[in-house]
Amino acid sequence: MKIAVIGAVAAGTSAAAKARRTNKEAEIVVFEKGIDISYAGCGLPYYISDIIEERDQLLAFTAQTFADKYGVELRTEHEVKEIDPAKKMIYYDHLAESKKGGYEYDKLIIATGATAIEPPFPGLELNNIFTLRSVNSADKIKAAVNSGQVKKATIIGAGLIGLEMAEAFSERGIEVTVVELQEQVLPQFSPEMAELVAEHLEAKGVKLILGDGVDHFAGEKELAKVVTASGKEIEADLALLSIGIKAETELAQKAGIEVGESGAIKVNQKLETNLKDIYAAGDCAESTDLLTNKPVWIPLGSTANKQGRTAGENAAGGDAKHYGILKTGITKIFDLTAATTGLTLEEAEAAGIDAFEVKIKARNHAGYYPGAAPIHLKGVFEKESGVIVGAEVIGGSGSDKRIDVLATAIYNRMTADELFQVDLAYAPPYSSPKDPAAVLGMVAAKKL
């Protein structure tokens, strides 16, 4: 059996490794356009901030160490240009050697990932305008910062990566302005929770311009100003476009592989596409929202990893399922953690769930124990059943714990009362006799 994998970051390498574990005999060949494989995309902001000093720390494997460990062939600088599903062939360019070639597969896993969106803003060709996606792109940003020439940076987009980069630039002594089209930062959060993050950013010296977008970039060769749609002129030596990413599906679509409304490849729970023997996984593929049972595209490393594993197992002859996701996300923004899982009230209502929300403020642990910090929790509960369907947590240390407990609660359709009753661990350095997650359940149960 011959298994081809296109892409060697999170999903591709997970797929190849799991395929090998599932099938000792198969020939497994991974085609990767770039040179770096299996890099920590989520670690890039920390590489730029110098929290991670060495580039190598971002790379779990080199092509060689991965190939040796898993007994697969890893062809870097191989860009796959065409899939021919009828002939079960893929055709590639070997970039380094300017050669072309083909490979006949029995099973194919597409893990082409996603790329940063770069709208054709006037002035985009100026120096020092970046996107952040690969280690290469991070190298370029880090080099610019290391040059010492960057005093002011403007970040376009206040999503997870945009805000992580606001922290990273600030850590490097750069004055940061964030421009966001929506009226709030972190658009996946409810406005009142996002407001807590905005306040924290401003307290840390980050300037926010909300409800405004880029009109153009101004400067002569070097970027000098970001000019917004409303006419604001922001001085900037560097701009980071962090508007969002789009699934890399061109190759798949040309081969007749179906793409969903999200723009990512449609897959079932086995990670099969509409074409026989072709799987898709990771940032290029959709998942299922476990609460609405609808396709959803939330490209994250954790999902890519799991999907890759499932696709690899199935391609190699196994029978695995990726159930779906809760859209759980988390980010560290200076001293604050912001995390979300499940549905917002708006999303619940859009999905036909009659819901209400509860918001509480609690301490991460006993008030008398050092390091006590406030945590804001919001829960979305179904009115009739009292089942929790969504949560947001914003606060100090221990916020990550509560989102994971709440994600597990949502996965299990726990009621508000059950959330209060579940026997969470208490000792003063870790919690209070009534854990914040339990208090959220308690307050919601009262409203039922």
Place this chain on the structure above:
Amino acid sequence: MKIAVIGAVAAGTSAAAKARRTNKEAEIVVFEKGIDISYAGCGLPYYISDIIEERDQLLAFTAQTFADKYGVELRTEHEVKEIDPAKKMIYYDHLAESKKGGYEYDKLIIATGATAIEPPFPGLELNNIFTLRSVNSADKIKAAVNSGQVKKATIIGAGLIGLEMAEAFSERGIEVTVVELQEQVLPQFSPEMAELVAEHLEAKGVKLILGDGVDHFAGEKELAKVVTASGKEIEADLALLSIGIKAETELAQKAGIEVGESGAIKVNQKLETNLKDIYAAGDCAESTDLLTNKPVWIPLGSTANKQGRTAGENAAGGDAKHYGILKTGITKIFDLTAATTGLTLEEAEAAGIDAFEVKIKARNHAGYYPGAAPIHLKGVFEKESGVIVGAEVIGGSGSDKRIDVLATAIYNRMTADELFQVDLAYAPPYSSPKDPAAVLGMVAAKKL
């Protein structure tokens, strides 16, 4: 309606507060033997270590502030000596004024707590031999430590409190020896996990004597030595008896209230005792093990709080249930967190569950992000169903998160595969793309 509550620490105050919220009209009177109410029993080691500097920080309320806030009458220094269920009377001694009195109740909540076990070891009358249970007892220990005369302390018992006190004394510059009858520290943990804690204690300079008990205390007026059953002589200026606690049930038993095999008061899910209109809650009462459905007695502040609340609501005319517990426990021991929930393999087998265990070591978060530390996780899974029924977590920061996720998983009878699939939050400062809890599920699923 007249509601009497006996005891004003965790369960008693929770009961009184919830009774008031449930019933605005009732007369609620709380009888407390001591002066301090609603104190943080779990915070006492940190008071002695000076992490908590002020005694007042341990007290959530004074009798007056509590009475004012909840509109209840709080009678401190009132020791209830007798319950007459037929006449619905309780009789008390008012200790401060050497008076006696009686109170007629409609509903009675017993929250008498538990007391430290002090076997009649020879030499127990010597100075500087303590138990730790109330703020008063902590005051005495703290005074001894503050005197500067204590250079060497011996702790009898290596349970949660014993080990927390080992840290507290060490923090105060005292040389600590811990003597434990069992062959391991933390007897509620499996031996191999407890061994990790033992190694950490020894690395921190704490001496451990396992599989040995106290024969007698030696000295003249002042304690000089602890002599063990095996004949070891341990020089000691201070000894702390931390062998365990027993439920305070004498009053209840004299009134005909049934006590379970654990020695604590039998209650149903409504916290009713066998006698009409009498409830029990907190450290004096049993709970139900949610995994075996059998009565269990694990006296902890978190359970006391919830039980008190349930008893208070029911006594005041409500209809609440306390489902039961998973025996979740956690403790900080120097730089290590040790936590447990559900059943050990031994307990599972004793309960007739055909189970197996899985042990993994993982990092708390991305290895390249600062503060990465190992976490050891053990899971106990039912063979046939793959359902997780128990877990232990020992390691660095983030261990508390994993035990709470696993407790929530156990509560919900999640399978190993579901534990792998659940969408936990990932970003480098918080986790890895595959969270340690998910890896535990993944490894267990492979074994099925």
